[in-house]
Amino acid sequence: MGLKPVNVDEWQGAIFVSLDPNAPPLTSWLTDHYSLPRELEKFNLATLKNARTTIDEVKANWKVLAENYSECLHCGVVHPELVDLVPVYKTGKTTQEDRSDWGVSLSPGATSLSFKKDENLPLLPSMDDLDDYSVFGAYVYPNMLIDISPTVAVFTRYVPRSATHTTIYTYYLFPKEVVDNPEFDLEPTISFSDLVNQQDISVCVRVQRGVASRSFSNAYHTNMERDCKQLIRRYRAEIS
Template identity: 25%
Template structure:
């Protein structure tokens, strides 16, 4: 593990930010949706959100709505939330259960197979005629893969596999210790942020702001403590970014509001890991914060050029949840920190809309991870459509 001298690597430099219009222009936003969001793997949720046959949740990405569901065969499939009859939304609720894993349109009761997406029946319509065949009608599916309990989706049918895209190693020296696939959701929250999605990811990519707007987090993980980055066994790929670790203030035991231990640490952690919180970023929209006794996950979904929905998940061991051990301390620290972040992003959105910010601002060497994110976005936008 390397420690950054002075807070940033030697190659970091001063450079421009995104231009102002890149945070406010509707055409630019649409291009980002098509060139980035429709072509990459996105963290949709956790498998325990759909434990039973027919369980589903929906995802909103700009104008597209998706259904992620547990099928009759026990697999998890994702479909566009659009009936192939006359375009009605199939599911209006954010979560629910579809009886026996069949997807039935609320408008005209066309019913689809949850496993294959094929049309099973259409009331008062023959299954087979010269002009119509149920067998040939099918919901539009979205590629879905499971990785360590996380559900990942990709709307590009020709995209490389999740493993190829991330170049995931068989074993990570840090990540594997958390046994993610066996963790369970202890709490979920959804936030609406009136800011461009890039501002949220930029904010998550640096801690330059932490001492100013995160007094609670800074009390337990002071931003001036040594920061570590890029473990040699974790691939720093185009999409998967290991941001690093922050250390607890000496004398404190956990990353929460008072620094006290309310749960035992994860069993596979070494003593040196218990005093840190590790961060993983997945471009373009999610990050995982790995504390010694819980994991916090955030996934951002752009709805409009100046509106983003964030879904937050708090993960714990099954034993902690079954034994009803306290978890509110973990929820509070990241709920407070997240709300502080989202307010700051809204400040930035308001400033970005000013005529004096048309040419953008300045990224300093300490903003080097923000610069990496900017380069990622621009590279994606330059790729053939």
């Protein structure tokens, strides 16, 4: 008896593994995603270097975390620092109606998602081709998040441990010349992203406690939670 072969492929610096012997090619599978992650290929993410990895043990189901990421109705209350820099998030929306590239503009005068206004970090590849300083994001089903702002790309990976426990790995990616140069201060940018993560984690832990209550009852997704609906539909289709 030999080891069982599995499908392994790479995309934008991330390794994907599938146990399905009939799995389609990775690029085809990614193209089929409603969040259009392949639109982010223009940023050449594979050329970036990981500056730090954080690990969080969260008492919440991975689907609670994924749904939270897929909507922004909570943003105005939960993420005051973030919505100050990304005004459209304050409205509960995750996209900007006057843009066709799925990007969202930063507030006037803002050049990055950071606690330091003038951090002086080089822009990511292709960011200088945009008219506005912008952020982009994509959820790669089932357990990967990609968030891109002018100076940093953040990869997030959910690893379910049980129905009520998820390990979150977060990777902070910058241009190699930035990571290798000690004169660049990455802490304000990493700390800002980590703050947003911790705010989300706090909410998701409370949601997990809520859905465990005997008084919990299901409700409907609103039009601004369409990505959450897409997630649930895909999950149900795959387990049925």
